[in-house]
Amino acid sequence: MSGVDGDDDGDDEEPVRNTNSETFVIAVRDLIHGNRYVYARSLTTSSLTPPRWYGKRYRKDGRTWKRRIRATDENWSSLMDAMTDAYLVWKYSDLQSPPSSHPDYNFYISTIDLYTLENTAHILRDQNTEPNVALVRAGYLGNSPLNPSLAISLQTLNLFYTLRLFKASLSVEAFAKTLCHLYKIPYRRGYRSALSDAFDVYLAILRKVDSRVPKELGHDGPDYRVKNSCPACCYKLEDEPRLDIQRMWVVDGNNSLKRIKGISGREIADTRVFSSDYYLSPEFVDQYANEVKARAQDHEDIVDEDVDEDGDAIHDNNEGDPTDGGEDDETDPVLAKLLKTCAEKWKASARDELKKMWAVFKECGIFASACRHGFILWIVDMIESGELAKYPLAMVAKALEVFGDQWILGYDIGCRFIRTILASSLGPKFQEKKCRTCVNAFHGYTHNIICQQHNHPLSIIGMGLEDLETLERVFSASNQLALITRYMNAYRRRVFIDVYFRQWDREKYQNLARTIHNNYVQALDIIEEDGEAVQDMLKELQITEKDLETYFEDEVNHFRDLGTELEDVHAVAYVELLQKFRSLHTEYEEASSSFRLHIPDDYTPLSQHQQYTSALSETRKAETKRRVIGEQRDRVLDELVQMEVQMGIPEGQRWQPASPQYIQALQYMKKRKYQQALESLYKLVVQRLFELHRLNLSQTGYKMRTHISQALQKRSQAIRNAVRRYNTAATALDPPRPTLDWSKVSHFSFLDEFNILQDTRHSVFDKPWAQANIRETMKRYRRVARAQEEIVRCNVEIRRLHTSIVNEDLEFVSILQRLEDQHSPNYGPVLEYIERRRGVNRLLMEQIQRTYTLPHFTGIKTPGIRKRQEPDPSHCSSDLAPVVTDHSPSNQPSVSVEHMGEPLFSHGS
Incomplete structure (x- = not known):
């Protein structure tokens, strides 16, 4: 039975005291x-x-x-x-x-x-x-x-x-x-x-x-947990290889951990506020609430959806989402259109869940970030909203404050989000630190192929084999919390989430060496299997690795121009204006003389009054029609003159129907619709086939393949519509061109089955990189390159972990001795923490030794020296873990896993 005590009015009854010993x-x-x-x-x-x-x-x-x-x-x-x-x-x-x-x-x-x-x-x-x-x-x-x-x-x-x-x-x-x-x-x-x-x-x-x-x-400094929880990311050493990307981390939103708000908006009586170093405060997040406004067209799309079926109004403050920031790049309209397409797909996938979310829930989920090894960095509650731009911007701001230079952020809409960052107040510092964003590997396969060529992890130098899907695994595990937190008050919900993620980080640390070991083994397997296959294919095809790099560049350039018209579209527009002007001029002349020349067949004599009224009405109608057509003709004439000036057509030499330029443009216009339909179909088909081939669905698990197929369903519908438009345009030609059957198109597996596409002006049939065997070689070549980068990164990470364990145990010895000498009451909990940590460290050392004994291990098997970092004046001196420098790699032996006593390492190690 729960009792509640204490009255702030001070009028509580006195507790009943013991009046009898029995x-x-x-x-x-x-x-x-x-x-x-x-x-x-x-x-x-x-x-x-x-x-x-x-x-x-x-x-x-x-x-x-x-x-x-x-x-x-x-x-x-x-x-x-x-x-x-x-x-x-x-x-x-x-x-x-x-x-x-x-x-x-x-x-x-x-x-x-x-x-x-x-x-x-x-x-x-x-x-x-x-x-x-x-x-x-x-x-x-x-x-x-x-x-x-x-x-x-x-x-x-x-x-x-x-x-x-x-x-x-x-x-x-x-x-x-x-x-x-x-x-x-x-x-x-x-x-x-x-x-x-x-x-x-x-x-x-x-x-x-x-x-x-x-x-x-000494671990109580500002942001100590974020700076030190993952030794593989944070524990930098002297003389270690320079990595192209210093740190990888990811952000994403999860809508499972929602919380129902009070009925009719009533507040819950428990007003306690829980805070921890995992949560970014709402005040900090709201600093970036006005950085991005929702684009007008997107905002108008959901105006009619702002009331749910029960009549509850959905909160809408017109804040922008992560794709709304930044203007389109006028210097590169192709790329701008591409990014807009990616953003539209992201908005479409999120629209259904946002329609009825905000009216029911107070917290609509969490927005989280984590390093590539799964350690949680920061968490933010999404309050009565979806993924607004302020949530990832707040985390980017914190990362710019805490992290070093040259980090990369993975986000399922990272291709567009970078424009939001650059357009915000964080842009200058973001560029100064040479940071960038990219898309996650799994989500990236649903992006446009041009986006994949620039932003997919497999295409980015220095990424290794990292897929950046860390938070998908985090959310998959944390969703079990939704069963008990949905109806909690805000305080208890946060407490339970905090407890869960602290234990999550403890388990991530315990499995850190195994994660690095598995990454190392995976990279070695790829280098051995795919590397040998690439060399065999190069000899068979009689090409070199330099040729493969050339093919990559040519592929990128080809897809950037895909779907554009090669003919002079200005000539087409000029001819269309000429035709429209002549049509309007003819209509104007006919309207001017219609009343004079036209006498109805059923004409009957009218009275004088009737004749006058009828004639006045007809005259007004004819005059209005003439004036309207005249104004339209004058506007077209103005456009025509302006285009002639831009095209350099001398005055008095306007194109006539018998002019060669006019005839050439007219011939192109007749088949333009066919070409446009074919180009659109070609673009969709080629992109889809290359994306599926790149994804290699034949070697993908059933569940993942099913999910990807659902993600590509919209594009398949787009291809169906393109086939329909193509068939309409093809039958209108003289002679008609062959048509396509959608039931067959949907089962095509590669380009050679699309013979009709040879008629396009952007054909890839003559491109070497479009051949199936060369494409497979290119894919394996890129995977080998990423695997070699992964080996370098794993060598760095495992030595960082090894060094951190050695230095940490040296700290433990001195700390326990100090607390024991002081008879500190905190000796007990500190000792328990150290005992648990030492047990985990022994397990980590066993796994590190397994990695050291791999046949093709190329790293250094002895611990190093932690790199000194310049202290931040705004932080206390305990911001970083103590740096131990009294041992060097030359006199630091490889630690044996047989050392299981206390302490884990002696002073002489």
């Missing part, structure tokens, strides 16, 4: 239908008598839930430091002497203990010790801060905490039902509330303890 009467508060009652129950030293429920109302409590929760939180906060100290004494102290106590203040209390199944416990305390402090010192935690009526053992809470670390979907209700089952009592909802409140306090105590450990280790 009996202790505890004031218990229960909230029933908005009223508060006080009951008494007798607890004896021998047994717990059933509670006697008194119906007498003590007084009516007029406080709101918000005031009650705030008062409870304030009362808990005042006890937190003392309870944390008591927790450290209970868990880590070896003293067997009982705490000071006084018979008048000792008490019995109802308990829940999964390990002992005891119903009561006798708690010792003195007059200076608060009841909850005494409970924690005895291994329990009360259900309310001032007058606890129920205590849950810390071991039980710790078991629930541990289970939740490895099974995030385990709910408080499920665990409460488990306890009721073991105690053989029926489950009631109040038990869940009591367990939930106690678990909140228990987590707060753990956070207090965890905040003391980094201070003792």
